[in-house]
Amino acid sequence: MATIFTAWQGVKGRIEAALQRPRHGGGEVDLLAVSKTFPAEAVRELYDAGQRAFGENYVQELVTKAAQLVDLPELAWHFIGPLQSNKTRPVAEIASWVHTVDRLKIAERLSMQRPPQLAPLNVCIQVNVSGEASKSGVTPELAAALALAVAKLPRLRLRGLMCIPEPTGDDERLTAQFATLRQLKEDLEREGLALDTLSMGMSADLELAIQEGATMVRVGTALFGART
Template sequence: MTSIAFNLQAVRRRIADAAHACGRHPDDIRLLAVSKTWPAECVAEAADAGQTAFGENYAQEGADKVAALASRALEWHFIGPLQSNKTRLVANAFDWVHSIDRLKIAERLAAQRDPARPPLNVCLQVNVSGEASKSGVAPEAVAALAHAVAALSALRLRGLMSIPEPTDDMALLRQRFAKLRMLREALERDGLALDTLSMGMSHDLEPAIAEGATLVRVGTAIFGARSRAH
């Protein structure tokens, strides 16, 4: 067994333990392996160990891996900040985009998505901790953006994503994750059918799962420290 396969098993055990601890079923939480900066060979190792969904932060690097591994039935998620000049590449290389925080980006993705492909699955990134330096739409602006994005036929709004400020305060993290969950619940009451809460990473997946995460984004705990700087 490779170290990546061993690490995947350990992360899956953590997810299962966290789910059971709060009365949830482990199958209700998807694992997204964040493979940014790691070569296609490492993604292939993870795929050989049964992992199918992968997250990338950099458009060109991710698109290159999508092409290199096109013969495999993998699902690709773009989870990094997205600039206007990269939307065409991302719209057609990826199956999901988690980091929409303004309508202009959503409209460009919708206009540039190949009409022969199914709608692009998207999440809105919400700045739940209010950091000035952090990407994400403000909580009070989520509803307006969500309804505008949901109206774009080339996109399928699936839910919300957040990256709270790094902290060892698990109670504070639970508050941040709870805020995202409550925002999704409010959108559902307002008529939007959403099934995704993309929250929780290597160091905080347990509190995220306790607050309803349906998808956790784990990189370091699977692949190790970044292989190179970006």
């Protein structure tokens, strides 16, 4: 407990320090603990420390952990991995957020499959800001059309945009990619969409993301350690 609590406090300290520097936007930054590949016991330990939002990349892992941790009433699951259209139902039924909507078909299935007794499913449009062929996400040029279409769907609430930048040690390139997402959000707000979320920044680059306006950072390694 001491180790994971210390790591959690350290990450929260990094976020607070980044918020003191000049940055785009305002308000708080939420921490999403990325628990993929780590056991349910690690999630429970961090929940006991005070963390409530957890991110999973794989549908079956989400289903398994949600069943194991059903007794934690305030736990909020965020799905942050690529989502195939034939696997949307369990995500629509379990998750509070989906960060990786990159085509209208996925959004339509999530909308149709979201149980009506649950609150609307919070969703973000994933944008491929690096242009890498290996990355999921809609291109920046097509992001606005997708966002406007998703915003009209029932039982979904479009919250904002998400990106996974190119893995590079070049801070200028990273900053430019985060800035692309921020500028897209600002463009969509001018078109009338009420967006409040920029999901960007991970263990190695959360300070740069916060500088460019991130409102949610997705952190795994700095909390749980290296994945095997």
